[in-house]
Amino acid sequence: MKGKSTNRMGRSKKSMVTVKLLVDNERNRIVFAESDKDFIDILFSFLTMPVATIVRLVGKESKESDLGCMDMLYKSVKDLDIMHLQSETCKNMLTHPTSASEEECKNLAVVIDDTEITRYYRCRTYQCSTHNHRLITTVKNAKCRCEGPMIEEVPKCSRVATDDAADGVFVKGSHKFMISDDLKISVLSTRACLSLFKKLGISEGIALEERVVYVNDVVVLHLLKQSLLSKTPLSDVFLPERGKGDQVDLEPKVLAPGEREMTTGGEKMCMKLQQRKSNKVSHAKDQEDCVTFLAILLGSVTELLCSNMKNVLNTYGKKISIKLLRRKSKEKVVYAEVGEDFINLLFSFLTFPLGSIAKFFNGHTSMGCVDKLYKSVGNLKDHMKSDQCKALLLDPKLPPYFGCKNQLLRISEVAPFQPLISYCHRCFVVGTAPDFGKCPHGRETVQLRAMNPVHLDGKIKSGGFVKGPTRFMVTDDLHVEPLSVIAGISIVNRFNLPMSDLKEQFVNVGEEEALNLLKASLLSQTALSDAFLTVENEALQ
Template sequence: MAAVATAPMTPKLSLKLLIDKERNRVVFAETDKDFVDILFSFLTLPMGSIIRLLGKKTGVGSMDRLYESVAKFDERCFKTPACRAMLLSPRSEAEIRCKGLALELDEESEPWIYYRCLSSRSYCAVSSVFGARCPCGGTTEAPILALGWQGCEGSENGFVRDSVNFIVSDDLVVRPASIGASLALINELGIDDGNVLEKKTVHLNREEVLNLLKRALVSNIPLTDVFLQEPDTIDCAEKLPTKNIIQAREKPKISSDNNLKIPMKLFLSKDTDKVVYAEASEELVDLLFSFLTFPLGSIIKLLGKRSSLGCMDNLYKSVELLSSPNYLISNECKEMLSSPKLAPFFGVDKQLLHIEEAFPLSIKSCACKTCFSFSSATRCLHGHNVSSFNLMNPKLQNSGIERGGGYVKGMGWFLITDEMEVSPLSPITSVHIINKLMVPISGLEEVTASLGEAEALDLLRACLISDEVLSDVFSPNLLRLLQQNWLGFFPCKSDG
C-alpha cells in the first residue's frame, strides 16, 4: 500500500494561562523565553511590515490607508523601482536576531538573502532589496545566500535569557516570574476567592500570534481577546479623543541646529473647520511614507511612551523593567528593543524625527556569485575566493553607497487627503474630493503653513489614532493658538 503523504507539522508554542472564571478574563500567562522573545520582536517590526503581516487591517488610525497609497502610487513618481518595495516591505535592523524565534512571524523576510545584478559583468551591484537599479542599467534580481553572520553564529537567539521564566499580564507587562508578582496581579484585579481561578494551557501557531499582535495594537486585554473570546464578539477599539491628545501633548525639545521646515498648503472648509486636503512637495510625502519604515519601538520612544497603541507602551516599558543582565541577553538587545534603528538605507534626507539609521555592513561575495559572507573569511563554502563589496542604496539613481535620499521624485506638488490618501496633484481629483465631502467650493479657504519637528510628531501621532489626520493637527480651531508657537504666519480669517 502506498504511503499517504502527510502535511508538515505547523510549529506551535505552549502557553500556561491563569484565568478568572467569573469574569472570563486572563489574569496572567506563565511562560519562558520563547513567548517573551516573540512579544518583544513586535517592537522591532517596522510599521509597514506590521500592516502587511496583518493584511492591511490593523485598525491603527490612518496607517492602513497610508500603506494603500504607496501600493497605488504611480510608479513613475518613485525615484527608483525599488522604492515602493522598500516601503511596502521595510526591512528590520533586528531581522537576523528574530529569525531564530520559536515561531516565525514574517515568512517573507529573508535576512540571509541579498541580490546581485545578472547583467553586471563586474558584479559590482549588491543590494538588500530586490529590484534595485545597478550602475550598468540592470536590476538586482539574482538571489545570493549568506554563508553566516559574524558575531551571531553560536550566540543566543532572541532577546531574553534562556534560564528565566516570566509572567505576562493581560495588558502585556512582562515581569520575572515570582510568587510576589503573581499575587500582586491577582490583588490588582480584586480577586479574593481563589476558587474562581483556573489554569489553562493553550497552543499558539503563527496565525494566533499575528492575532495577538493585531489586538495588542488596539486593546488593553489582548490575551483575553485572543484566547477566551470568539472573534466575532470582540468589540472594535473605542475611538480616542485625538484632538485632546494632540493639544495636551508635551512639546518636544527642538534642537537649535534643526531649522528645517517643509512648506504646504491647506484647504479648509469654513463651515466644518476641517481640512479637506493639503498640497505639498515630495519632502512631506517622503516624511509621511517614511512612517511605514519606523520600527514600532522607535515610534513609542518618539511619543514618550504614550503612543495610544493598545498596550504596546506596556510592552516597551517591560524592556526597562528587565534591563538587568540577568534577563536581557546584552545591552545590544536592550538598544535594539528600546531604540530600534532603521534598516540601512531606509532613512530620508529631510527626516524631522531623528530615528537613527543602522550603518550598512560591508559584505564579501565569492566568484561563483551564489553566496556571500559578513565574516572575515577569504574563501566561500565552495572553495572560491571572496572579495569585499559595499551594499548600495536602492533609493539612489546612481546606485551609490552613501546613505540618505528620498523615495519620491521632485516633480511638483502632491495631494494629501485628511484620511492620508496620497497621490500626485490633480485638479480633477481635488474637485472629486470636494464633491465627495459635499463642501461648497466657495466655502474653501487656502492657508499656507510650514511644518517642523513638532508638527511632524503630531502628524505621526494622529496617523496612529485618527481618521482625520490633517484636521486633528491643523484644524482652524488650533491655528490661532499655535500660530505664534510652531506654524509661522497664517492669513487670519475675517472676523466678519
C-alpha cells in the same frame, strides 16, 4: 517533538508555543499568562516590526488593520504610479520594508512576518567585482555599472550567536515570566502575583481557573493587532466568549473614553461625512462660487514657488511648508496641497519600527498596550540576552538606505553590508567569502561597496522615495495622489461643502508638527485636522 521545523537560519523552531492562563471566570477576564522565553520573544518582536508590515499582515486577516490612517496611506503607496517614485524598488521598500532585526526574528519560535529575507548580489564578472566597480546590491538582476546583471549571490554570515541553547532570541535563560492582560511583563514570582491580585481586586472567594493554550501564527497575528488597539489583548484573543474577542474576526476592542482622544473628533467627522454622502450632491450655487473655488484650488503659482513653499530652518532643522484647504465653520481639513518632501515624510512612517515610534513619544503612544510592552523591555534589562538585543527593541534602527535625506524625524540606519571578496580567481569561481586578510591561496581581499537600492543608477536625484519637484494632494485620512483640480472638485462635491466655507491656510511642518502628525496618523481617521488644527486651537487658548 510534534510541531518542530527548521527555519532558514538553521535553528530548530516550533510551529506553536504553550502558554498557561489564569482566568477570572466571575469577571470573564485573564488575570495573567505564564510562559517561558519563547512567548516573550514573540511579544517583544512586535517592537521590531515596521508599520507597513503590521498593516499588510493584519490586513490579510481582517482587510484593514484599524491602525488610524495607515491603511489608507499603505494603499496610496500601492496605487501610486511608479513614475512618481525614484525607482521600482521604492514601492517594494515601502510596502514590504525589511526589519533591521530580520536575522534575529527569523529565529522566533513562531514567525508571522513573511517578508523575504534580504539577499545580496554582485556582478558575475571577475574583473568588475574584484578590480573595477566592486559593487554589491540587494536587488537581484540590477544593472551593474559595467551594464552586466548583478546576479551572483554573496553569502552573509549570521551575526546571531547560537552557542547557548538556553537563551532565546531576545531573552536569556530559562526563567518563567508573567504577562498581565495589558502586556506588562515581569519575572514570575509570588510577590508579583500577589501585587497583581491586589491591583485587580481579586480576593479568596473569586473562582480562578487555569487553562493551557497553544499559540500558533494565527493567534500571534491576532495578538499583534489587539496589542495596538486594546488594553486587554489577552482576554480579547483567548476568551472569545467575551463577545467582542479577536480570535476569529479580529474586531478591535472599544477603548475607554480618553484612551484615543485624538480619534473622537475623527469619528464624528466621518459620521457626518457619511450622512452627507447619502444626500444628493447639489449643483454649484452659481458661477461665482465655482470661480472662487478654482482660485482657492489653484492658488498662485508664484506663491507656491516663493518663500511660503520653501523650506525654513529653525533650531530643529528643516521645516516643510504645506497648504491646507480647510473649512471655516469647522476645524476640519478637506485636503492638503504638498510637495515631495511632505510625501516622503508620510511614506517614511510606513518604514518606522514600532519600537522607534514608542521611543519618539517616551513610551506614551496611547496605542493599546504598546507602551506597557515597550517599558517591560527596560524593566527586564537583567534578563535580556545582551545590550545589543535590548537596543534592537528600545531603539530599533532602519535598514540601510531606508532613511530620507531631509527627514524631520530621525532614525539611525544600520550600516550596509559590504563584505570582503578575494582577488583570487579560484575563490571567486567557487564563491568563497574570506572573513578577513588573505584567502586560503594567499591572495589579498578587497571590500565591495553597497549600491543604494533607491538610486541603482548611482545618480542621487533627491533624498527620498518620491521624485521631485512634484505636487500632491493629501486628504484628511492620508489618501495621497498627484495634484488634480478635478480630484479636488470631486472631494468638495462628494461632501457637499459650500464654496463660501472654504479657505486656505499655510502650515510650516517641523519636528514637533511631524510628531503630532505621526501620532494622529496612528490613532485617528482625520490625521491632518488632528495634527495641525487641533494643536493650533490649543495654542490659541
